Amino acid sequence: MTPGMQTAGLSPLDRPNSYIGKAVPRPNLERLLEGRGQYVSDITLPRMVHAVFVRSPHAHARIVGIDVTEAKTMSGVIAVVTGAELAKVITPWVGVLSHLKGLKSAPQHAIAVDRACWQGEAVAAVLATSRALAEDAAEHVVVEYEPLPVVTNVRTALDPATPIIHAELGDNLAFERKIDAGAVDDAFKRSDKIVDVEFIFGRHTGVTLEPRSIVADWAPGDRRMTVYLGNQAPHMVQNIVAKHLDLEEAQVRVLCKDVGGSFGVKVHIYADEMATCALSKLLRRPVKFVADRVESFNTDIHARDHICRGRIGVSHDGTINVFEIDDLTGVGPYSMYPRTSAVEANQVIILIGGPYTTPNYRGRTRVVFQNKNVMSQYRGVGHPIACSITEGLVDLAAQAIGMDPVEIRRRNMVRDDAYPCDSPTGLKFEALSHHASLDKLVAMMRYDDLRAEQVKLRKQGIYRGIGIASFIEVTNPGAAFYGVGGARISSQDGVAVRLDAAGTVICQTSVTEQGQGSESMTAQIVASAIGVSMEKVRVILGDTDNTPYGGGTWASRGTGIAGEAALQAAKVLRGNILATAAAILQGKPDDFDIVDGMIVDAHGQQRIELNELTRIAYFRPDTLPPGFQPELMATRHYVPRQYPFAFTNGVQASWLEVDVITGKVKLLKHWVVEDCGTIINPQLVDEQIRGGVVQGLGAALFEHCIYDETGQLTNANMADYLVPMATEMPDIEVGHQISPTLESELGAKGAGEAGAAGAAACVSNAVNDALSPFGVTITEIPLTPRLILTALGRI
């Protein structure tokens, strides 16, 4: 049997020594565990100064005057810079995208110039030789404010009596979208039961372990700006920094080394980060800014914060006839730049009813401005809300007609053999597996046994609940996300692989690593496709000077897009290596294979090692046949074009107990079945799912940015803002269905946000299931003891 035949029909991924589908440890694990990570705060440059921002204590105020005289004289202080001074070196921006029709926003400055629009907006910067000295001096910057009326309540933000935050915009409406599909009014008329409720989602935030941090280094000699930043999208940052600082992109290098968690919080570029770049240019020296925890709470993007009325119409046989929503969200005073603050609302409106065949759907979403911190994309973007509304309504419909929640889903979910198909809102589904996933989930959780246990325990006064939530997830976005809207945020990714002189592989990729395992995923694919061990692959990422151009890691796109580029680049390199081997060994490329770093022949006989091949290629090309030039480096780029997004699906379940005396919810167990297509590293996928679930559980029970009516964030610290902790978390069991996308050879779709998408929805459903004997329904999160005790009428 010839090797050519041996591999015929087998993709390089199925080869015997493949890493695909294996839970191999991440290559960067040891380095990080040894404390040798290189985070931005580890970077110290000669002449570097520390920036501290003086931030507005008011949610809305005119800046009457800033007196920096005393601060400037203080020990260690290099400069104190106001917004007006900084505006001379950096232009303001407007966070809109043209495909989000009608989205409007006002120009935002790196440092507020005349007016502060939320509590925490920077109004001046102090630069000193240490952060502590800069903080000392910041206390002596005297800002005179004239407080302005605040807009905090989204329900009244559009009332004529409410002041308009940006007069030039005419009103406080940032964005509105409506959808009307099918025959909604008829469908309600035909329905035997209609459920009509209001859902409330608390504002929360990402709480990355490493806060946002940046070192900006303007080197006047090179006329280059080097930016070290904890960020997910280095090329996006390169473009924006260049654009607003009057530089060419080539003059800006962005490095994103180790990043301590991002979750979407670090996919944006923030005003204070832009200010840091501008300050470096102004002072002609490196400037570091590391947000402290209070600043993180006040300025890292917040998310969710929706009030949504939802209606569902159902027939006695369980047919869901119609969904209708009216959604309202407040996003702070500006639409975030450059990805805007309308994407979450836009996702909510398109994703409602996603798993179901229901053809009738009417939706409206409105995004309003308010004097609170900016809101934008955080893990799951819109999915948790759409899922909670859809699945909350489906459970209430089931309850209204006395049908089991699993049964009503089975009767309405799109059939597994119905693909490809479109949703009523025009979403294109290539291949989903709602029924198989639900069947698997029901088996994993032993649904019927749990129901029996629930009944038994209720008689003893123990109230347990089961909540189910199916979902669809947008992954692998093409240009439809940002590119078509005019943002220079690439949807394609590039990977370059080269065989170096010692026979090892160096791989440069445009995706980035923030802990999810991009480096491992890339190395696994490249090693498998070439035929070397993973230790022989070194992955370089997060450097605009040294990687191909690409989008980065966000929107569950890293593996599906950059993973495919890695595969294609590695296949080209493998072909080039085999051509070189054929030239050396005087055969045809098809006669050879690469197995574990060794060129083998048709009989499986080991012929030469890769480092022998590279020795000849790089140092003794004179021995190669005339005219043959080894090309031991290859680059490929990839972006899906057939589908705007690769939809994935999944279903989650929660089993919990509500203590009806204390109002506490105890999570007992959580199950997830998801379908992300080809799985490269099952452990990494499971970790992504679990991490996302925990963030969703945080939203369901704990996390909440609590503002008072004057726009003050009242719990901007880790004692009062409750993140989920290990003790409160249940075991999370993860199962998979595998429906690969046929658009790419790899077949991988995204998995990063699936956990976050459905977790809160099933907790809400489970709490309502537990409380059903009391006739209580709660459609608000976080589900605090106070909320539950109030609903039960106990306090």
Next chain:
Amino acid sequence: MKAPAFNYARASSVQEAIDLLSHYGDRAKVLSGGQSLMPALNLRLLAPEWLIDIGPIVDLRRISVESGLLTIGASTRHADLHRSPDIAAHAPLLKDAVAHVAHPAIRNRGTIGGSLAHADPASELPACMVALDATIVVLGPDGERRIPAVDFFVGIYETQLLPGELLVAIEVPKRAAGVRHFFSEHVRRSGDYAMAGLAAEAEIDGDAFVRLRLGFFAVGERPILATAARHLIGRPVTEAVLAQACAALDDELAPQDDHQATAGMRRYLARQLLVECIVSLLGRSDLRTKVVA
């Protein structure tokens, strides 16, 4: 979030600490485990000129038992309390309670003296002191003061300690045979400060309480020794008696609203704690609150 500059002095003996403290008066702060003080400095809520570190004073970190009295040095760590066989034998309430204070990393550094001096009304240990009828021993330039725990706590973060004084020890009466205790608190997450909590100790004769000390926390400006206990002492406890005690308890609490609980919810939780406490101490599950659907 960097502390403002301060001067730092390490005291190697109690005397040296008192000398330094009386010299700097209210310009100085004692630094013990630092688990409450350092966050306050970093948030710039406090800006003392001097920190007097009492960490090096080994004498302050000890637990001793002598004729009927358990003496706990002020620098005894929360983790020490949890591990100590003497605490387990003679003040098991403290052992139970300290497991609810924060998380292991914080318990490894935080001290009992720091906790009592800090006097957070939601703290577990101050309420235990009240329930256990402990005496707080304080040393100052004018010598020693011995303050009953019920008098020591004055208000939110406020005690009878004067500038220049050092809390040196806590004396807890050794628990007599037959004494029972109860500890429970309601928290959002394990390790959090409580929304309401109760530390109690009781002597029981037959089916009635002979002595009952109820130390509530997080339901007022300081730990509260509930006088409502009087309704439960010396008589068989019935549902009606318990209801009477709950009503009396309600009258003596002055809880506040915060992010986690309203004042009303705190009152409610305190009543639930009282019921659970009586159920547990008397082994009377028939008295348990019933919530019927």
